[in-house]
Amino acid sequence: MMKNDLYPVFLKVSKLNVMIIGGGTVGFEKLSFLLKSSPNANVVVAAKEFSKDIIALAKVHKIPLMWRPYTSNLLHKQHMVIAATNDLNVNKEIHYDAKQKQLLVNVADTPDLCDFYLGGIVTKGNVKVAISTNGKSPTMAKRLRQFFEEVIPENVDDLVENLNIYRRTIKGNFSEKVSRLNKLTQSFILRTND
Ligand SMILES: C[C@@]1(CC(=O)O)c2cc3[nH]c(cc4nc(cc5[nH]c(cc(n2)[C@H]1CCC(=O)O)[C@@](C)(CC(=O)O)[C@@H]5CCC(=O)O)C(CC(=O)O)=C4CCC(=O)O)c(CCC(=O)O)c3CC(=O)O
Ligand SMILES: NC(=O)C1=CN([C@@H]2O[C@H](COP(=O)(O)OP(=O)(O)OC[C@H]3O[C@@H](n4cnc5c(N)ncnc54)[C@H](O)[C@@H]3O)[C@@H](O)[C@H]2O)C=CC1
Secondary structure, three states, X not given: OOOOOOOOOOOOOOOOOEEEEEEOHHHHHHHHHHHHHOOOOOEEEEEEXXXXXXXXXXXXXXXXXXXXXXXXXXXXXXXXXXXOOOOHHHHHHHHHHHHHOOOEEEEOOOHHHOOOOOOEEEEEOOEEEEEOOOOOOHHHHHHHHHHHHHHOOOOHHHHHHHHXXXXXXXXXXXXXXXXXXXXXXXXXXXXXXX
8 A cells, every 4th residue: 555655744824925926716725725734824826817705805915916927026035935826837836936946835826835834734723634635536535624624623722732731730740741741641532652
């Protein structure tokens, strides 16, 4: 069986400059999922034209829109770029320029040209679960996201907050703390070896 070998990280996108190129259906989808998970994301969208949806979303979140065709200077000072135009040659050019500048790049319609994928995301307070199917089935990533939204209890965040308070009160060295926390949380899962 093929295994997913992608390494997930949780980016502080308020501290990174993110550029989305393309303001149509896909640009809107990428921007809305980014903002849903990270309302404080530092993101700019550039495109020749923008859909009504993306204009409305950008207004609510105060996201700058740049009305212009793609040129490589749009990548200046960016950390990450998402290419979402409907012109494959432009998307390829964005990919080429981004690699020259060592930026992380996602070309929405071409998994081979992606350094990273956007995943399905479930958020419950401080807890966040990210889902990827290795680019094989975005629809399945969406369904799994919906499944975990249902099954992860809303109060998981209360447990996390309480454990955070407890964690700060425990005295002792690192391994004593680990052992106390492991004992306390043992019943959270059905079967455990530690
Ligand atoms: C590789 C990847 C690159 C990337 O975009 O990062 C990619 C690629 C492509 N998506 C396509 C289509 C669709 N994408 C969705 C939905 C989502 N797509 C997302 C991620 C990813 N999509 C990355 C892989 C993630 C992984 O590893 O699993 C999600 C999870 C996150 C997000 O977009 O933020 C978000 C769900 C969010 C949620 O609801 O939680 C739906 C479903 C729907 O909208 O109902 C459809 C239509 C049905 C279908 O085709 O399956 C096509 C075909 C385009 C065409 O035919 O032209 C390609 C291109 C290709 O695969 O070649
Ligand atoms: N990854 C995914 O989830 C999906 C990917 N796709 C693919 O993504 C691509 C984009 O699709 P849509 O967003 O539906 O297209 P669209 O027609 O809704 O939007 C295209 C956008 O690209 C902009 N654009 C085109 N050329 C440009 C240039 N030279 N410089 C700047 N902006 C430019 C347009 O102004 C417009 O804002 C298509 O090739 C499609 O096959 C489609 C569906 C899902």
